[in-house]
Amino acid sequence: MKKIYYLILLVLMWLYGCKTASPADPQTETETILDAYWMLLSLDGESLQAPNNTHTAYIRLQENENDVKGFSGCNNFFGKYTLSGSSLTFSKLGSTRMMCPDIAHETEFMRMLERVNSYKLSDRILTFYADKEAIATFRTGNPDEIEKRSPDGKIIIKEID
Numbered sequence: 001m002k003k004i005y006y007l008i009l010l011v012l013m014w015l016y017g018c019k020t021a022s023p024a025d026p027q028t029e030t031e032t033i034l035d036a037y038w039m040l041l042s043l044d045g046e047s048l049q050a051p052n053n054t055h056t057a058y059i060r061l062q063e064n065e066n067d068v069k070g071f072s073g074c075n076n077f078f079g080k081y082t083l084s085g086s087s088l089t090f091s092k093l094g095s096t097r098m099m100c101p102d103i104a105h106e107t108e109f110m111r112m113l114e115r116v117n118s119y120k121l122s123d124r125i126l127t128f129y130a131d132k133e134a135i136a137t138f139r140t141g142n143p144d145e146i147e148k149r150s151p152d153g154k155i156i157i158k159e160i161d
Helices: 002-017 103-115
Strands: 038-043 058-062 067-071 076-084 087-095 118-122 125-130 133-140
Touching: 038 103, 076 103, 087 103, 087 118, 103 125, 103 133
Parallel strands: none
Antiparallel strands: 038 058, 038 133, 058 067, 067 076, 076 087, 118 125, 125 133
């Protein structure tokens, strides 16, 4: 009788272990801007149109050291960030100094980072603000998701799954 009891208990435990996990409720998940790759979609309200020989600019805020790192279209950049609630500021920014086909975009990108004082995160879209003005939008994900370009050089964004 004892063996049957243990056998039934073992089968029940096995069946419980085979249960399919239910998907997480997106409403209850905590969204964060940290430790993700944020690819630039627009700067000062304008969609990107970069030369065909450059790659998508991105930013990454590393959680442990308060370091910001990224790519501004031609050069890598680095610095520090301060995050408190929805307030966000960047400091001690620097970058590599390679020659770029369109240095104006790069300069504009770095100046934008210096102006940021807050952010808003909605789904997979991150918006940087200077006071109450949206100055840049980013999308999280893999760079391969948006590296495709139209014939006029504009970045084509694939659908979000």
